[in-house]
Amino acid sequence: MENPLPPPDPSIPNPREEEAELTQPELTYVMKHLYRQFAIESGADSDNAQSYPDATMEDFVAWVREEGEPLKSGDMMVQRMSIRPIAIKAIDHILGGSDFGVAGVLFPIWPLLVMQHRPPPAHSVEMCHVSVTIGFYDEKVLRVQGIARFEAGTAMSDGLICAFVQDQTNNMVNTLAMHGIDSLYDTHALNPMLDRGEVSQTQSPITPAPPGRMGFKGDFQ
DSSP, rough: OOOOSSSTTTOOHHHHHHHHOOOOOHHHHHHHHHHHHHHTTOOOOOOOOOOOOOHHHHHHHHHHHTTTTTGGGGHHHHSSSSOHHHHHHHHHHTTSHHHHHHHHHHHHHHHHHTTSSSSSOOOOOOOEEEEEEEEEHHHSEEEEEEEOOTTTTOOHHHHHHHHHHHHHHHHHHHHHHHHHHHHHHHHOOOOOOTTTTTTGGGOOOOOOOOOOTTTTTSSTT
């Protein structure tokens, strides 16, 4: 049976291919820039770290669409921020999609946007450990956890830590949903009285976010 659809025209760009070209640092840099502009137009004082608006994601996305961003500032971002034109087009395509799709893209990096005005922490963060512990009536304990260690000198921020905690919390929920309590019990539950503290070292199916994914080396600061 012949294909009733004509072959794709190579001269017409495929939005999905453009999305595939978008990198996480580019997405974060562009969104942080747009959020700063949104904050200033909403009355924020750039010299006052406490004056950023307490705005919702819906407010921000509505402003971006109304202003015609990121295409409106595309040339500037290409020249001053070294953002590739194809990345600008990909972000514009994403923002022009469904509200659900836009929220899915913004949710993981939202803390990096709304907390970017805060000064870096004065104390150096070496590691961040997120875990959930489930106890059973047979005295066994199941711990599902994610951990990240930061290299000395990593550009740190409140937004980065919040983004990591948020990311790992989602991972833990997905792990519990995917494997189920009984499966995890059979493979990972330990008795803290018999296993002499090994519960604290229980490995979970979670794969911690690798360095660079959430800016562990300062990529997204």
